[in-house]
Amino acid sequence: RSIDLLFKLLFSEKIEIYYPGRDILKVSAGVWDIPQYIELTQSTRTIEYVGKQINGSISNATGFVEYMLTRNIAGKFIDVLYISNVTGTFVTGDIVTDNGIVENAPKIIGSLSTIDITTGGELFELGEIVRITSDRGTEGLARVDGIITETGLVRFALVDGGWGYSSVSNVEISQKVFTVNNRSNANSEIDNFFLYETVSQPLFSANVINTVGNFSVNQKIKSPDSESAVLSFLQIGDTPNSSIVVNVLDGTFTTNSYFRNTEEQWFSYTRGANTFIDGETITEYAGGISFPTSGTVANSFDTVSLHPNTVSSGFGANGVHVGEYVIQPTTGATGVVAGLSGNSSFNYTSPASVILTEVTGTFSNTGNVNIYPSSANLTQLDSFTPELAEEHTTVKLTGVTNNDLTFASQWFAGNVAIGTLGNQVVIKETIDPSFKLDVATDISATANVTGANDTHLGVHNINNTFYGGAAARVTGLTSNTVANLTFSSTGQGANAFVGEITDSERVILSPDTISQNTTGQIPMHSMSITGAGSNVSSNNITTVVIFDGGSGYSNSDVIQFVGGTYTAQAANGSITTNGSGVITSTNFGASVGNYSSPPTVNVVTSTGSSANLIAGFALGFPKQPAGDLTFPLIDLLRFESRNIGTIATLTGINPGENYNEDPFVRAYEPYVAAYGNRDFKIEIHDLESINFVQQEIIEQVQEEPRVLITANADFIVGNASPTSWSLNELVTQPSANVSANNFGLVDSVIDDTDNNRVQLIIIDQDPDNSDWSTTDPIQGLTSLSTINPPGVLSVNNYTQNILARAVVKTSNSTVVTAKRISLFTEFRVSDGTRDLIGKASGARAQILSSNPDPASRVAGDNANVTATVINETGSLSKITVVDSGFGYEQDETVTISSDVRPFVGTGKVNLQKSGESLGRYVSADGFISDNKFIHDGDYYQEYSYEVQSILPLSKYESVL
Structure with missing residues (x-):
């Protein structure tokens, strides 16, 4: 103040005094804050707690509410109170009040507190921060505080990314690997199990009574109806009233049967x-x-x-x-x-x-x-x-x-x-020796084949326990291959997912092919067109379709179901007729069911004639399992738009634990694999100068028919937006050609809002027979957007150049094998020009023929992922939650992942107390920054000061 007064007296100027000591770094000046909050059930009272002290009914903890948020986590709403000045520890189940009245008060649902490790993953590092994710919770973080070297982990390797995969494609990993021998098949052309087929081990647990002599594990036994093998004692010993597991090898196992040992x-x-x-x-x-x-x-x-x-x-x-x-x-x-x-x-x-x-x-x-x-x-x-x-x-x-x-x-x-x-x-x-088996329970095991070789069989989707032993046997239900199962592997938890996709294209897929099963697990190719034999809803008749209502019938006439193979059948049904005696509707008993072949539908009448009634069953299409003959086919079929390509990376890799056999791995996209499209085998000639080279892209320019539809937006119905057609969506229009309707795929949509018009560009799928017109409706089969007449203003047909593309696998002067990178594009025979071009080599040739490469696997089932059992460091043994996130539930399984590597672990959630977020310093006073400096003993020291004035230093230097 004295210096300030001096300048005012001598120079009539106001000055500022700056003390550098105020901005010297002091470590103790940093203030660390850990935000604390409680997650609550929703209540109208919660907002009233802001600015007040609250109390927990169980813990008696108290705290001051700073503010409130409502979060939508995985479709559920959670109230979150941020609290300070906490005394005690709020716990899950606390009813929170500000006045002790619990009516309509919210309850603490708990926040992520600790995690029990179930699988430790691999290559984690001490101190790193990992993410905690689940289907229900979000934003959780933890610090790695313990790692160990783990044995029996699975290391995945992406050898070949194939093509035809989406980000949601399956990566099937065998849950068990069986060691097998004595594999055989009555069909000499089948030498192994089929991929994805169901394998079965017919098993029964049975009580043993009236035994004479001893029997042992792997001993074969016979009854009048079957031959079996003893695989396990569920109770110790072979005495009466013990329990055993038997594997049925031949015939039909029946209870209350006498068995005998097959003697040596x-x-x-x-x-x-x-x-x-x-x-x-x-x-x-x-x-x-x-x-x-x-x-x-x-x-x-x-x-x-x-x-x-x-x-x-x-x-x-x-x-x-x-x-x-x-x-x-x-x-x-x-x-x-x-x-x-x-x-x-x-x-x-x-x-x-x-x-x-x-x-x-x-x-x-x-x-x-x-x-x-x-x-x-x-x-x-x-x-x-x-x-x-x-x-x-x-x-x-x-x-x-x-x-x-x-x-x-x-x-x-x-x-x-x-x-x-x-x-x-x-x-x-x-x-x-003889004994009787009584009170037998069917414990048969089934699974799907992940992979097989000469000595091992990998399976997933396991139902019940498989037993191994010298006499144990498994059977493929489709291939009819049988083999002895001598050993079953250990291990659990290994997993991987498709990561990045390259060489991609967007396509519309329909997985409903004739090779698929109904929802009743019956092949569609073996089902009657009426739905009989679909095994859906016990094959109950769902409708009687009136193909011809006849004439002269009376409402008192009755329906009779005649013939067919059934286990339950209604005796009759009733009809409703109009004034001319034409049958207009039918009714029948609810017990009409369990038909494996359809019955004839007769009408018992004394006056009517010429009716044609057909019994209809649930067809079992996955989209509409109950759909029958009365449903439009388009309503039964699935269509899905997917981005498919080559698997570039695997992600979410969990190495599991305790594996003792390398598991089988199969990357599989069923929607694509159902089309059966393989790589190309292209015969060439007239090769110009050099061969094509491996891994280069080859291209062929082709003309593709297009249709430009211009429509008035006012006549487009079915969706809120006129541009809601999906790319590659299938669209149809009735055609004057009675053999086929017009149909094509949406290539692009132009929304001309200024003129209230929409232009739809369609890739014509049958140009030789199509006759797109302005007089009939055009409908998208996925979006169901429809242009109704007279909304179609114009139709213009034209062609557009496209590229057929593939990646070279092998090449010589006459044959090129190439990897498919487009699902529906095919190479065409050249028209006399060298139109097959190598993008890297510059090679050019004519195509003589292009066919599927029989040595390749189909797109969507052609990736090569290997799995090897290893011992690895960095498996998680302990993690500490540093950010509780929101929305987690007690005992749910969470994935523990790193931002810098693809491997993951898993754990189970414990909700015990209030949540905490990552801590932070509320000021920068404890850190070197643009306004905090290290003590230098000169300028930045305790007693220095600086006069800040507009006057030149020379004018007042001598005075100071």
Whole structure:
């Protein structure tokens, strides 16, 4: 102030004094602020909290509300209060009030607080900030605070981006890789499973009762109706009432069935040769063989054979089975059933003889023999009367066939005739354990094939658990290929998505081809045009189409459904007629259903004639599954505009965890692949000077027919904007040519608003037969925009040059193979000029022919993505939320991604408390900037000052 006063007195001037010390950098001057907020359910009371102190009902936390925002996050509205001066911690579930009254008060829904890592990804770095994204939440950020080296990660590599893919194309990664062997197919032209087909493993879990002897995993068992393999014990052991998993190999698995083990072979007998067992000779004689007496042949044993009375055996429904216990009350004799003579079909209610071992006492041919589960369980199951009881030594002879699991078996005693057995017979172990499987549950597993080679099968879309083992088997339901499944891989979570697309074009696609399935999973090519057999809504009849209403009918006449294959059928329906007796409508019972072939629709009448009624079913088109014969076809078909091209990058890569086999990967765009368009094989001649070179673009100029439609905008209906046609949208117009309507694709739309006109440029798809006119409506099949008469003002036909383009794969002087980069453009035979041109090489040639390259895969299914199991560093083990974002939900799965690499991890959300945003300094006082400087001991120091005046320094320097 003294200097200021001095200048006023001496020079009559006002001055400013600047102290540099005020702008010296002080680290402690920085003020760090972390915005804090709570996310709330919507309430009319929330806005009233601004500028007030609030309280949480559970936590008793308090805070001052600075301001409020309402956010729309993934279609849901959330009120957000930004708070300060917080005491305590607000928690999820707190009811927030400003006065303690909870009525209509909002509740805290919670903000992203912590994340539990589920898959750690790869190549993350400590300290980096990662994004947290999900279907429900947004704007979350976290800091990487822990990484580890992870084993069993999957590294993806884009070897060839193919062509025909969109940003939403599927990248299918096998969830499991099965190790397979013994692959076979009855059709010698099919040597493996088909891509994307369904493979099945028929499985049942079943309780085991009445077991005799032991059985083990991978053991094959037989019943009268099926052959199966034991794959797993669901409960420990093979005792009665344990539970097992069986894989049905042949036939039909039925509950409450008796099974037997398929025995191990222990020696063979060949006709015309001596066979030795334990030093004893089995000797051939005329028409038969003889073998030693009891006790001298391994596995032969003393038996009693009871031959049931063929007239009155007394067997009930249960019959007799191997392993059961028998008692003859009149003699007190007992025994255990070892086999049934002549029982190759398990005819357990009328065997030729019942062979017993462990016999006590002497059986007679009089008196009933009672049958029990075991000697410990004397609950009688059945009984029979023997006609003859014999004691002898028994072995079993089994005829060998190509499949040693299919055999005709007989029990023999003493010298036996070979009979119908083959040149080689197998004498098998006489002990034939038997058990009953009861209360079986179908747990069959299915999946779709991702890829296959000679030793492995990759699958996705897995339903239920597949079991591996020496006897396990899987079957392709389309290829009918079968293979043993010996091992199933581990690992989960690996994923990748299509990133950037190059060499792109926009096209209109329709995936509804004859090769597709109905929504009832029935191939459309096998469905009746009426919809019968579509397997949609249990194949219920949805309508009766009146092709001809006839005449003379009465409203009291009834409809009858005659014929067809069905499981449920209404007896009749009713009709409605007009004054002339013409049928105008029909009604029928709701239970008309389950038809696999259509019925005839008759009208029971005494007066009417000539009606033609057809039963209609839901056709099962995905766009309108319930659509039937009454629907216009265009309403059933899907059309979609997509930008398709070459996959340039993969994104959202999650390497998963714990993989022990390289998974199969398939990039697939079903909408494009359905067209079956392959790369080109172009025969050339008249090549000018040099060959085409690999990877260059080749082009051919072609003329394409165009139609310019000028229309009055007032006559365009169907959408709010007259320019709402989509590029490449299919448009149609009725034609005077009865064989086909005019149709084409929208190339461009010009909206001439000044003159209230719209110009539509159409690529004519059938120029030889088209006759576009000004008198008929023109409709877009995707947008449904329609130009109604007399809105079409003019029609002008012309041609426009376009380029057919492709990328060279291989080339010589006569043949070029080229990668397709346009879905519908084809190369044409040259007209005598070298019109095929290489953009890089300058090569020119004429085209002799252009055909699909049979060695290529179809567009939309021709990318090559590999997956390799690796060990990698940088897998996430811990992240700390630094910005809670908005809208996340408890336990939802989130993707954890980096801005600098394509790999991602995943985690589960925890909502525990109020949200926090990234912190920030509220001033720059703690940082070097344009107004904060480092202490220099001279100018920028504590005691310096600067006089700022308009006077020259020389005038007042001596005074200061």
